Amino acid sequence: MAGDLDLLTGTWTVRVKGWVWEYDFRGDGGVTWRDLGSMESGVGNWAATSKLVNIWWKGSTTRESWQRPLTNSNDHTWYEAPYYRGKYRIEKTGFVAPSPTPPSGPTDANLIDRAWEASRTSLRFAVNRLRLLQRQIKYFEESGGSEDAFNELRRNYRRDMAVVSRKLLVPMNPMDPAFRSALASAIRLFEQNLALPKSLKAARDGGKCAASPQPWASAAGRTNPPDIDLCTIWFEADADLQRDVVTHEYFHICGVHDIEGVDTTAKALDNANTLAQVVAYLHDRARQKNSDGAEPMIPALPTP
Structure with missing residues (x-):
């Protein structure tokens, strides 16, 4: 199931009760979150077992688990926090359902x-x-x-x-x-x-x-x-x-x-x-150079 961890890397939209968050997973085990309503943010880590991706956050007792194999959109999840306990919805950002015919190039x-x-x-x-x-x-x-x-x-x-x-x-x-x-x-x-x-x-x-x-x-x-x-x-x-x-x-x-x-x-x-x-x-909370590749930030800017 290693391939489903390739899907994990990148940005996900996460909906827990009335909150909408974005999680950004890196391949090195790091993850960041930001609240799309209040613009609050934080950092954490993730680790995978054969059946789960487990997530925890710096300075928080909240624990989360996503069932493997991962799919682009599902609720095979579990959230454990003092204010909520249960399933929630996740969706890979930019996910488009497969089309029966190859899409044409963008105009x-x-x-x-x-x-x-x-x-x-x-x-x-x-x-x-x-x-x-x-x-x-x-x-x-x-x-x-x-x-x-x-x-x-x-x-x-x-x-x-x-x-x-x-x-x-x-x-x-x-x-x-x-x-x-x-x-x-x-x-x-x-x-x-x-x-x-x-x-x-x-x-x-x-x-x-x-x-x-x-x-x-x-x-x-x-x-x-x-x-x-x-x-x-x-x-x-x-x-x-x-x-x-x-x-x-x-x-x-x-x-x-x-x-x-x-x-x-x-x-x-x-x-x-x-x-x-x-x-x-x-x-772009991890950006360290201009979008044209110029002016790298030395020393690096803080993230996220």
């Missing part, structure tokens, strides 16, 4: 729709994370610097603080005025991007794509409604890069520029690529 419209939805999902997640971080900073301040509030910041927002600090070039201290100002500016720009309507065209080698060599996409500046052409090279990229290019181009619609040599916070907040990658690093 340009399919790829555009997928990237648009992925861009909006990552932006919503990033805004939620930064809003929660902002709220926790305010709680820490109002508590007079309580140890519990400080520990909550370190425990649940280490990655978010590191992303803001390193990509927006501000001190790691969340109480520093520069950090808090950059955080508020990022939230405002993310919300502006998220509020824009969909307007993406498959220009490929025509339209605005013909104006410059090898562009990924081209936006007509700060326009209302948006006007963005997607070029041939965009359609050949992987899904994460397609998503982040869409996010990048919509920052241009918000009035953000392309800046070489980002060495100040002001430049970082006015650089579409920096902002798009902040969104990606916040959403």
